[in-house]
Amino acid sequence: MKKAKGGGDALRQNDSADPRKGEQQQQQSDGYDGDCDFAADLQDENNDPGLRREIRSKYRDFIDSVQQNREELLTPSNNKLSEVLEEANKLFKDVQNVREAALDAHLLVVATNLGKEKANQLAAEGAAFDTTVFAERLLSFMGLNRLEDGEDGQQSGGAAGGYLPPDAWHRVARRAESCIQAAPTFNYMMGSFHAEPPPPPAKRKIEWRKAHGKEAERTMPTQLKTMEGSHQEVTEKDVERILGYLKSYHQDDPTSPISYYEFVIDPNSFSRTVENIFHTSFLVRDGLAQVYMDDDKLPCIAPVEEGEEGEVGAGESFSKNQCIVSISLKTWKEIIEAYDIKDAMIQPPNTQNE
Amino acid sequence: MSQRKRLSNTQSSSQSKRQSGASVAQEENDDTTFTQPSTSQVQRGMQKLTPAQVDQKTAEVVQYFLVKDQKKIPVRRADLVKHVVKEYRTIYPEIMKRASRTFDQVFGLKMIEIDAKNHMYILINKLEPGDGASPIKSPTNPKMGLLFVILSVIFMKGGVVRENLIWNTLKKLRVDPREKHEDFGDVKKVVTDEFVRQRYLEYVRIPHTEPVEHEFRWGQRADVEVSKTKILEFMGQLHEQDPQSWSQQYREAHSVSGSTQPGSSR
Numbered sequence: 001m002k003k004a005k006g007g008g009d010a011l012r013q014n015d016s017a018d019p020r021k022g023e024q025q026q027q028q029s030d031g032y033d034g035d036c037d038f039a040a041d042l043q044d045e046n047n048d049p050g051l052r053r054e055i056r057s058k059y060r061d062f063i064d065s066v067q068q069n070r071e072e073l074l075t076p077s078n079n080k081l082s083e084v085l086e087e088a089n090k091l092f093k094d095v096q097n098v099r100e101a102a103l104d105a106h107l108l109v110v111a112t113n114l115g116k117e118k119a120n121q122l123a124a125e126g127a128a129f130d131t132t133v134f135a136e137r138l139l140s141f142m143g144l145n146r147l148e149d150g151e152d153g154q155q156s157g158g159a160a161g162g163y164l165p166p167d168a169w170h171r172v173a174r175r176a177e178s179c180i181q182a183a184p185t186f187n188y189m190m191g192s193f194h195a196e197p198p199p200p201p202a203k204r205k206i207e208w209r210k211a212h213g214k215e216a217e218r219t220m221p222t223q224l225k226t227m228e229g230s231h232q233e234v235t236e237k238d239v240e241r242i243l244g245y246l247k248s249y250h251q252d253d254p255t256s257p258i259s260y261y262e263f264v265i266d267p268n269s270f271s272r273t274v275e276n277i278f279h280t281s282f283l284v285r286d287g288l289a290q291v292y293m294d295d296d297k298l299p300c301i302a303p304v305e306e307g308e309e310g311e312v313g314a315g316e317s318f319s320k321n322q323c324i325v326s327i328s329l330k331t332w333k334e335i336i337e338a339y340d341i342k343d344a345m346i347q348p349p350n351t352q353n354e
Numbered sequence: 355m356s357q358r359k360r361l362s363n364t365q366s367s368s369q370s371k372r373q374s375g376a377s378v379a380q381e382e383n384d385d386t387t388f389t390q391p392s393t394s395q396v397q398r399g400m401q402k403l404t405p406a407q408v409d410q411k412t413a414e415v416v417q418y419f420l421v422k423d424q425k426k427i428p429v430r431r432a433d434l435v436k437h438v439v440k441e442y443r444t445i446y447p448e449i450m451k452r453a454s455r456t457f458d459q460v461f462g463l464k465m466i467e468i469d470a471k472n473h474m475y476i477l478i479n480k481l482e483p484g485d486g487a488s489p490i491k492s493p494t495n496p497k498m499g500l501l502f503v504i505l506s507v508i509f510m511k512g513g514v515v516r517e518n519l520i521w522n523t524l525k526k527l528r529v530d531p532r533e534k535h536e537d538f539g540d541v542k543k544v545v546t547d548e549f550v551r552q553r554y555l556e557y558v559r560i561p562h563t564e565p566v567e568h569e570f571r572w573g574q575r576a577d578v579e580v581s582k583t584k585i586l587e588f589m590g591q592l593h594e595q596d597p598q599s600w601s602q603q604y605r606e607a608h609s610v611s612g613s614t615q616p617g618s619s620r
Binding site: 067106109110113120127129131132133134135136137138139141164166169170171172173174175176177178179180181182183184185186187 | 498593
């Protein structure tokens with residue numbers, strides 16, 4: 001079969017019939033070297049499809065190798081590109097079909113591109129620009145801190161170890177500002193508001209309550225406690241205590257009257273004295289104690305006998321009077337001196353507990 | 355219905371001018387069919403509008419530009435006409451003229467058409483950057499540093515470089531396109547997508563390469579915004595060399611007569 005079909009070719013052209021081959025070959029050969037033989041007998045030999053395929057695959061391999069070895073071909077120090085062209089010429093000798101010629105054209109395009117690049121390289125006059133040197137210098141500009149003791153080798157940047165400061169690229173950007181005439185971008189002077197919806201009010205209330213609720217509970221018990229404490233101390237505890245003192249003193253010596261002043265006065269503390277007077281007044285008010293004047297017209301205090309309480313209502317000896325007892329610091333001191341009071345008859349509650 | 359058909363058939367702005375009151379038919383016109391109105395059409399259009407209306411429209415155009423410029427994406431004429439100018443398209447040239455004057459006199463910016471074929475506009479600074487650092491210490495964008503490095507390499511290497519050269523150079527600067535960078539994130543995307551969309555770079559495929567390779571060139575925005583002379587100065591400082599020692603680049607920088615040149619210099 002003269003029509004051989006191969007794959008992988010971008011240009012698909014069916015092999016033309018025999019009579020046309022000669023023409024095409026004529027056209028192609030005009031562009032290149034004129035060494036091709038176009039005798040009819042040679043045509044028959046070269047029509048072997050296997051050979052065609054071989055030529056095509058040679059071309060393809062050659063093109064691949066050229067593309068792979070780009071870098072090598074581009075180095076100005078060698079002439080490999082010329083060798084490529086010579087090789088291409090040799091290959092072309094066997095070309096007869098359009099398909100192979102197309103591959104040859106492709107190879108030529110690739111070679112030409114390489115040639116152009118190489119020419120560009122050669123055209124560069126003046127100082128060379130080496131990106132490696134540039135990179136090194138730029139790193140220094142960015143403030144690279146090169147470590148002095150050996151390289152850690154964690155960076156792939158070759159010999160230079162060290163780390164870049166966090167503002168490295170900002171430095172470059174700052175330097176770039178003077179080279180770039182960019183329009184400054186506008187932004188609102190006062191900034192714009194943070195476009196977040198406010199937390200819904202229900203959530204707020206719950207949060208507030210959580211923050212304050214516990215505190216409210218906490219304050220309540222303590223307040224109550226203190227209140228009850230002070231309430232008690234004023235009313236019941238102290239009064240009872242004083243009554244106890246009074247009774248015990250009275251029991252010790254029932255006949256001897258207890259001087260009121262001696263009873264209430266605390267020579268060590270004026271304020272305690274006042275408190276005692278305050279508490280005894282409750283006793284008197286409640287009818288648990290009585291204050292009377294003795295023969296020397298000095299007030300005395302005595303507990304009320306339980307049996308006598310019933311007679312209060314009827315009684316002539318017990319008249320309910322009111323009076324105001326006042327005492328000043330000066331008076332307090334005078335009484336202490338006059339009565340020569342050394343110890344308090346009513347012990348303060350703290351010492352009692354000891 | 356038939357009216358609209360007539361519009362789509364003729365696709366001329368004179369038709370649309372007559373319909374300036376009925377904006378519905380206007381918006382049916384695809385923006386790609388916008389043709390620049392003639393001066394007589396503009397005049398007639400202006401007569402139908404109050405000065406206040408024209409000023410308002412101009413102000414809207416200015417605002418649109420300023421907001422678009424925040425991302426440095428160029429403004430397409432088609433978008434401008436479709437979204438802002440709308441029914442005032444008959445006086446489009448007049449509006450643009452006034453907007454350009456506003457930018458120039460009020461903001462110190464130049465409105466430049468960087469792509470005459472596709473009609474894209476950008477804003478650049480009218481004032482040249484002064485020598486030395488700017489006294490205004492606005493926060494710097496590290497991406498500008500990255501861009502500057504890339505543009506410098508491209509320029510020093512003759513204006514076109516294969517992408518591998520850029521990637522290799524960046525790797526030497528501890529920026530690896532395969533990894534996520536602290537300052538830039540997805541480096542490859544920033545360089546090949548963001549900078550390209552902003553028209554700072556061009557990233558074109560090289561034909562006949564397998565596997566596919568691209569090359570980088572300066573973009574249209576870079577051509578008007580970036581000063582080659584100043585880049586050469588920086589190179590001189592960095593390498594402690596005279597900028598003139600790079601004679602080819604020096605010639606290139608000074609052949610563009612000054613630092614900026616509107617339009618593409620290709």
